[in-house]
Amino acid sequence: MNTVVDFGGRTVLVTGGTRGIGAVIARSFLDAGADVVVCGRHDPGTPPGDRTPRFLAADIRDADAAAAMVERAADLMGGLDVLVNNAGGSPDADAATVSPRFVERVVQLNLLAPFYVAQPANKIMQDRPGGGTIINIGSVSGADPQPGTAAYTAAKAGLLALTRALALEWSPKVRVNHVTTGPVLTEAAAERYGDGAALGALVPMGRMADPQDVANACLYLAGDLASYVTGADLAVHGGGEVPARYVVTRN
Numbered sequence: 001m002n003t004v005v006d007f008g009g010r011t012v013l014v015t016g017g018t019r020g021i022g023a024v025i026a027r028s029f030l031d032a033g034a035d036v037v038v039c040g041r042h043d044p045g046t047p048p049g050d051r052t053p054r055f056l057a058a059d060i061r062d063a064d065a066a067a068a069m070v071e072r073a074a075d076l077m078g079g080l081d082v083l084v085n086n087a088g089g090s091p092d093a094d095a096a097t098v099s100p101r102f103v104e105r106v107v108q109l110n111l112l113a114p115f116y117v118a119q120p121a122n123k124i125m126q127d128r129p130g131g132g133t134i135i136n137i138g139s140v141s142g143a144d145p146q147p148g149t150a151a152y153t154a155a156k157a158g159l160l161a162l163t164r165a166l167a168l169e170w171s172p173k174v175r176v177n178h179v180t181t182g183p184v185l186t187e188a189a190a191e192r193y194g195d196g197a198a199l200g201a202l203v204p205m206g207r208m209a210d211p212q213d214v215a216n217a218c219l220y221l222a223g224d225l226a227s228y229v230t231g232a233d234l235a236v237h238g239g240g241e242v243p244a245r246y247v248v249t250r251n
Contacts, residue, residue, distance in 0.1 A: 005219050008033035011077035012222070013070065015060055015117055016087030017053060018044040020186040021137065024211035025084055025218050026053045032219060037073040040087070060087060061108040066116035074124050081130070082222045083121040085114035086137045088156075092148030103151040110155035115162060122166070122174050131173035133222050136163050137214070140182045140237050160233060167231030175230035177221045182237025184209045204239030 007029055017026040017038025026038050036053040043055055054076055058069035074080040088110045093102055118134050125132025141149050142156030163178040170176060183199050185208040200207040217236045220226055 005032045005223065007082075007219075007223070010034045010081040011074070011079050012036045012082040012084065013073045013080060013117075013121070014038045014053070014084045014086055015113070016040060017084075018042070018055065020188060021181070021184055021211045021214050022084075022086040025086060025215045028212070028215035028219055029082070029222075034082070035077045037076060039069050039073070060113040060117055061105070063112075063116040066113065067120040070117055070120040070124070079128060080121055080124045081128070081132050083118065083132070083134045084137065084218055084222075085117055085134065087113060088137065088139075090149070090152040090155075093151070094148065095150035098151065106151040107155045107158075110152060111158045111162065114159060118166060118176070122170050125174045126170070128173075131175070133175040133177070133226075134166070135218050135221050136160075136176070136178045138163075138178050138180050138233075140180055140240065142180070144241070163233070164231045171230055175221075175226070177226070177229060177231070178233045179214060179217050179221070180233055180235045180237060181214055182209055182240065184211055184214060186211055202241050203237070204242060207238065209236060209238060 012029045012034045014022050014026045014029070014036065016022040018040040022038065026036050030036050030051055030053060037056055038053045039056045039058045039060065041057060041059055043057060056069050056072055058065045060066040060069065070080070090106045090110065114136055121132070121134060136159050138159050139156045141153045142160050145153040160178050163176050167176040182203065214236055217234050221229065221234060
């Protein structure tokens, strides 16, 4: 079997694809031969070129804006084969005092927006001979809450459940899968964690994830080797966080 990663002739949309994990995911699909569109609220100023992603501005927390963006992306690329719902995130906030508006915005970005983008993407993919695939980027917070992440945890837990529900409804033409990410050493994370050594020491693999680790998981789930994989949750978290009781015992 040919296991070369080749997405030549395929079209990919990556939300939040202008920086961090999303930018590496977009670059990985480009390097594999795909045509790629990224979306975000602000134009990163990427110079146009044959092997650079095209950019579309959109606030995908708005359902109409999300649908228009997906349709425009499909028009630009001549179709849509892969959607990576990567946009998300949240600053820490105290659940006892956080405002309802903050909670609403976090849930909109991390749960509602992926659905708003996936729905029109599915409509396009269902009419394509080869169908399509949707990948939702989740977080360990969805199953293992940390202080300050109540709204984010709830939204990410919902994203995993949404993934499984959509896989059930949209199969066999459209596969829908989920990637559970642990701590990833992006530029933003480096500002908080430095080189990531201290946090990495709490992970069985001994390091924080590189964004490429997440991108590689997306390449697998979007490719032919995963043609029978749907409704799955692929953990890319280095084994998760070592339990505190083990750290105490070990030390």
